[in-house]
Amino acid sequence: MTQFSERDLKELANEIYDLDERVYKILGSSLGRVFNAGKKRSVIYMVSIMRSGKGYVLRNEMALISNMARTIPNKEERKKIMIEYDHLLHQIMELPTNQMQVDIVDEERAKLHDIHLKHRFDEEDKFIICIERTYGCGGTGIGFSLADALQINYYDDEIFDEVLRRLEAEKKYNIDHGGFSYKNVGEKGYEYTEPAFKAEEKPTFKRKLEDFSRYHGLPKRDAQFFNQSHLLCDMAKEEDFVIMGHCADIILRRNHIPHLSIFLTAPFEQRVQRILKVNESMDEKKVRKLVKQQDEKYGEYYKFFTGLEWQDPSHYDIAVNCASYGVQGTVEMILHMLKRNFK
């Protein structure tokens, strides 16, 4: 950090005062005058705030000067002033204990989340993007397109659960869950129904016992979560992927596995309208209720397993409003962010 003597500070203050005065003279308006208490008093004031480590106060005074300076009509004159402004601002930024120099970066997090992916991911690290999204914002489609564009694997809830089910079936139980479920509904042909393993079955005593031993006595929801967490960390060692939901961001961070985390959302109203467009037969009132319920349900799940507020942007890397960019626009924006980092 540059060392400033008392004399340096005074000189700097004098130069700032002179700059302000010149801008004022050119524009001829007292509105543009930042330091109007006389040169001596103004310099004392500036030196005192520089010395007290409140560099940001002076920075704001500088901003006022530059805001005015930019209104100077003569281009040459303006340019000359702005060059001097830049020179002085640079010195102010060098002041000790200037707030600007105190970074917010979380070293542990930065190691995982640095924007410069080339520094962030070691050669052996896999490239993983975790996406949480609110119901109806188009996030699933965005995640899918993102994985497709990056040519990496894609896991949303259904696919992830299916992989888990298959692994369980193969490794532990060798149970055949029986492919898809569909029933003949007459003229309409076949209708897809939820796979049996997903349905809420009334648990028999035998089933309860099975679950109990399978998950070492943990409640089933907890056991499933831990199963998923283990699978996720295992996958993260072996492949690049986009994963939707599952609190994946928090699980990976707690396991110190590098990844990007993105939260996708859109205003409630836009989400309702989008779902109505997708399902034209649905009742608007019901859709409103559904969106609210789904958000609440997942919010509770997220809070239960992470202790964090699901929609709080402070624990993702970025949060994007899909209604501002559209599905394709959001995909492009994220790709663009990543491309830069891969170069």
Next chain:
Amino acid sequence: MTQFSERDLKELANEIYDLDERVYKILGSSLGRVFNAGKKRSVIYMVSIMRSGKGYVLRNEMALISNMARTIPNKEERKKIMIEYDHLLHQIMELPTNQMQVDIVDEERAKLHDIHLKHRFDEEDKFIICIERTYGCGGTGIGFSLADALQINYYDDEIFDEVLRRLEAEKKYNIDHGGFSYKNVGEKGYEYTEPAFKAEEKPTFKRKLEDFSRYHGLPKRDAQFFNQSHLLCDMAKEEDFVIMGHCADIILRRNHIPHLSIFLTAPFEQRVQRILKVNESMDEKKVRKLVKQQDEKYGEYYKFFTGLEWQDPSHYDIAVNCASYGVQGTVEMILHMLKRNFK
């Protein structure tokens, strides 16, 4: 939209089944088999979901196939499979009522918030960035650097209030508020104190009367807010700028003035640590309380004037976690986002 006959759908289903089978044969693992219910049943199933408009279900099955296909060791073989996969996926995406085709974009908002700034801002529109930030996240420094890099004006709370005060003073009252406030504190020289016009003064009856008539009988807080809103909309017609806080995003949107809106934040813990670094003499317990209070205070203010949750990412364009990128990293990321759009 492409029209699909029954025959097209069957053909597509057959091709998907064959692709799945080929991947399975190459990898030799039943884990990689998506359609294991026999060809006839699988095709009936696929056609039924295509016809029922649940294209996304099939898309997920495809994702499972491609996730497996990417593990094919032989590069040539993998490439061949992936080309076929892309071809089939493309057709699935063309299916009618595929969810992917229903966008989330809010047309009114997109007009204001399109990522493609070249489309977004008309020639006569000014370039305005609204930044809301949580206390201690480094947002003020980020906004300042951003304005400096873009060479546009910068208004944070202090500067904006100062401009408002000066305009008021000049236009309406011609009152001299008396420059800076500082007091001689002995050996240490001069110490900066808050300007008098900002201090919480005990209102005299005369002052109350003045305020009453100045703001046409509105409570002072409301009157100030409306004053600020008017100034903001006036400024937005004349200059490019970065504005911090003041619910500027919502004010501009309600006045249909194009702008970008950004929310800057960081986890609570990182913000506390940063403030402790800035103010080494401060007590940690006090800082925690301060951060909480400031967030609550501004959150209430924001809610009061906008009816919205301040920290809800769904009404900004993007929300960035400054702890992931650091102050300079966040500035660079936003600049990078903008550069693309200006080209």
